[in-house]
């Protein structure tokens with residue numbers, strides 16, 4: 416603001432002086448004309464009357480510098496004036512036709528701007544027209560007044576503009592960059608709060624959405640890696656137990672028990688049981704890792720489901736370990752039911768659910784109910800076993816999860832079966848549901864698509 420004021424002031428100064436100079440020069444020329452057309456007037460009278468009309472000071476000077484007349488002064492006073500040839504404006508005019516000077520007048524005790532013009536008249540050789548600097552100064556301050564007002568107006572506009580730019584642009588951007596900075600430091604919970612519908616608000620929203628998605632992804636990744644290390648701990652633990660048993664039996668056999676007919680067969684049987692358990696565990700683990708890598712794809716075809724279930728029930732009835740259990744099928748629809756399914760995987764589902772039902776039921780019954788409705792077949796496996804509480808129902812599909820009761824009662828489980836079952840059912844485009852009550856029993860149910868063609 417100050418720099419332009421300084422330069423503009425300087426230019427106003429010289430502009431005003433130039434303007435006054437050219438005005439005075441015009442007056443000098445006009446006065447020369449006035450002088451030649453009023454030859455009856457004395458030089459002093461002529462100077463007086465022109466000066467009165469124009470409010471200027473007029474001096475007439477001879478070629479040798481003698482003052483011949485001056486407006487406002489009597490001839491006596493004029494006589495007393497010193498030679499003016501050495502005045503800068505007169506000196507310049509004698510060389511260059513006209514001359515200009517600004518100076519303090521010792522005669523009139525005021526600062527004047529002088530313009531001297533050389534003329535070729537018989538009475539006088541130089542006409543000098545002067546005006547007080549007061550006039551110039553008031554003109555200058557008038558112009559400066561305009562200028563200050565303009566500068567004030569421009570500054571006000573600039574300040575308002577800066578304020579608005581800050582409000583609309585700078586501070587929202589600062590807000591966004593602060594948020595981005597926090598996100599960089601790992602704080603995914605921060606959100607930028609820029610209201611509106613403009614580009615900056617859109618940018619803020621994008622940043623928020625980015626934080627949202629990335630934050631969720633990172634949380635997922637962290638959870639996944641937690642799940643994975645927990646999984647690894649579980650796997651090693653589950654593998655270690657049967658291996659330890661097997662090596663225990665074999666060591667005992669080697670250190671003499673092999674010869675003891677009373678125990679050798681039962682030790683071998685127990686070792687084999689543990690090997691079977693390892694086999695089941697490894698098979699389940701292979702399935703789990705194939706699910707994980709997306710390799711466990713379903714080969715869905717038309718499957719006649721009843722024979723599969725019948726065979727499983729038959730096997731179950733034969734191998735139910737002296738339990739007092741009635742295992743049966745209630746088919747409330749046709750005898751031939753075709754569904755869309757992967758036969759091996761659906762067999763695995765029924766096998767798992769049925770062996771769970773047997774495993775966690777001491778006496779009573781296990782029913783596999785089949786109902787069809789509008790293009791779908793509903794299967795439910797109901798038992799009258801130990802059941803489970805709501806908290807467990809929420810978690811049984813997690814890998815390795817076994818209820819405390821299940822753990823204490825049945826040693827052989829792995830806790831992997833249901834997570835595989837759930838995956839298979841979902842890969843068939845369906846869902847598995849559980850209904851259970853402690854001490855009363857459990858029902859698992861799911862649907863498959865009917866395939867009638």
Ligand SMILES: Nc1ncnc2c1ncn2[C@@H]1O[C@H](COP(=O)(O)OP(=O)(O)O)[C@@H](O)[C@H]1O
Nearest residue numbers: 771772775811817818821828829830831832833
């Ligand atoms: N029919 C059932 N009745 C009671 N609890 C069950 C039943 N089926 C499953 N569960 C509970 O769900 C847990 C997980 O089942 P699953 O994944 O098949 O593992 P596992 O059979 O190896 O224990 C079981 O350990 C048990 O606590």
Ligand SMILES: [Mg+2]
Nearest residue numbers: 767771832833
């Ligand atoms: Mg199971």
